[in-house]
Amino acid sequence: MGEYIKVTGVDDIPIGGIKAFELKHHRFVICHNDDGFFALADECTHDNAPISTGRLDDNIIVCPRHGAKFDIRTGEVKAPPAIVPLDTYQLKIENNDIYVFID
Ligand code: FES
Structure with a gap:
């Protein structure tokens, strides 16, 4: 759970910005652009x-x-040589803090 x-x-x-994190054996990266914050696995699938x-x-x-x-x-691939998408993580923001859903 x-x-x-x-x-x-x-x-x-x-x-x-791009920033790497490691929590509970998950290595992920949080990216921030004009659309918001996004969390992805920090390991290229190639x-x-x-x-x-x-x-x-x-x-x-x-x-x-x-x-x-x-x-x-x-996480969708937009250019090779990777063919497998990156895993994504659910993310939410509360009180100016970023939370990531970790299984
Ligand atoms: S390791 Fe990412 S493109 Fe090859």
Whole structure:
């Protein structure tokens, strides 16, 4: 049974920012853009690179190793060489704090 866990404050990740976290054996990244905050697995599905060291371009995060692109809202692959989507995490904001749902 999962639960929402407080991860960080909204002020800790500016728009355009990417930040990596590890909680309860989950490594994930929170991205912030004009559409809000999004949490994804911090491991590229192509060859396990930490996606948190990539760059954010609007709604797309680009893997630093071979350039696969993923939609941060859905995890969907937008460019190869990855073919498997990134896992996404549910996220909510309360009192300026970011909570992520961890199983
Ligand atoms: S490890 Fe991410 S594209 Fe290859």
